[in-house]
Each structure stands twice: as structure tokens, then as C-alpha cells.
Amino acid sequence: MFRLLSDLEVSLNELLVTSRESVDHYRDAVQLLTDEKIANEFKKIADERKQFIPALENKIRELGDLPSMPDPDKEDGEMLIHHISAAVSEDYTSKLLQQRIEVETKIVELIDQANSNDENNVCSALLADLALQVNGTIEKLSSLAQQPA
Numbered sequence: 001m002f003r004l005l006s007d008l009e010v011s012l013n014e015l016l017v018t019s020r021e022s023v024d025h026y027r028d029a030v031q032l033l034t035d036e037k038i039a040n041e042f043k044k045i046a047d048e049r050k051q052f053i054p055a056l057e058n059k060i061r062e063l064g065d066l067p068s069m070p071d072p073d074k075e076d077g078e079m080l081i082h083h084i085s086a087a088v089s090e091d092y093t094s095k096l097l098q099q100r101i102e103v104e105t106k107i108v109e110l111i112d113q114a115n116s117n118d119e120n121n122v123c124s125a126l127l128a129d130l131a132l133q134v135n136g137t138i139e140k141l142s143s144l145a146q147q148p149a
Contacts (some may be wrong), residue, residue, distance in 0.1 A: 007117040009060060013068040015110040016056040019130075021070045022103055023050050028079050029096055038093060038144055042100075045137050052130050059123055097145040104138045 026046035033039040057067040111131045118124060 006063065008114065008119075008123070009063050009065040011110065011114040011117045012056060012060050012063070012123065013065065015107070015114055015130075016053070016060065017068050017070050018103070018107055018110055019049055019052060019056065021075060022046075022107065023053070024070070024075060025079070025103070026100070029100070032096065033093060035093055038097070041140060041144060045140070048133055048137075052126075052133070055126050056130075059126060063122075094145060097141050101138060101141045101145070104134055104141065107134050108138070 023046045026042045026049070030039045030042050033042065060067045108131065111127050111134065114123060115127050118127070
């Protein structure tokens, strides 16, 4: 049986996949960082973000869909590019911080999209909590990017 997904299901799944990818990328980036303070912050961010994954999965299931998973080949390719960039770059940390800020900004956009598709406010509390975490992460990353090397 074929069933069309609602706009909310689609946007939540996209948010879930991007959130999962962000956790994976933060954890992978820890291996590339020479600055222990930033590496520890990345670990904390990944742990905080990971707490939202089960809630997003459950919300998607409640709506009648199955949670989506990231494309492992795409993720492996992106991480390989990050590893190569780290090996040949003199200041990879600042590039990495900027990349992470860009992804966090994309997550904010996905949260906004999910909110606009949530006509019955069934996800509003979860999305508000995730938005708070993501915006805090952007502030933290921006602060780290401003600090002298």
C-alpha cells in the first residue's frame, strides 16, 4: 500500500537525517582537531544533539512514517573530504568551525520548515527545545571561531 507523506513527516525526516549527520560529523571532527578545548566542545555538542534523535524518531512514528537514515556513502565521502582538507590545511580548525556553523544554520532552517508544517502543533515543544540547543551551538561555535588561535 502506498501512502503519501505529509509535509510535516517529510520535514521531520529531513531534520532527523541532518541531525544524525551532524552528530556523526562532530564525532568524526574530534579526530581532526588539535585544539583539545574545541574537541571537547564538539563531543558535548554531539552528545546534546544525540538526545534529540529518539524523540524525533518517535514523533515520526506517531505520525505514521518510519524514520529515515543518512546515506552512508554520502557521509563517508564528506568525511573523507574533511580528512583530506585537515591534512593539507594550515588552519583547518577555523574552516571546520565555519562548516559546522553553516550546518547548524541549515538545521535552524529545517526546524523553521517543520514548525511551519506543524499545523496542529504536535511537535512544537520538541522543535522549540531542539531550536534552543541549535542556537546555543551556533553561539558557542561563533565564540570559538572568534578566539585567537
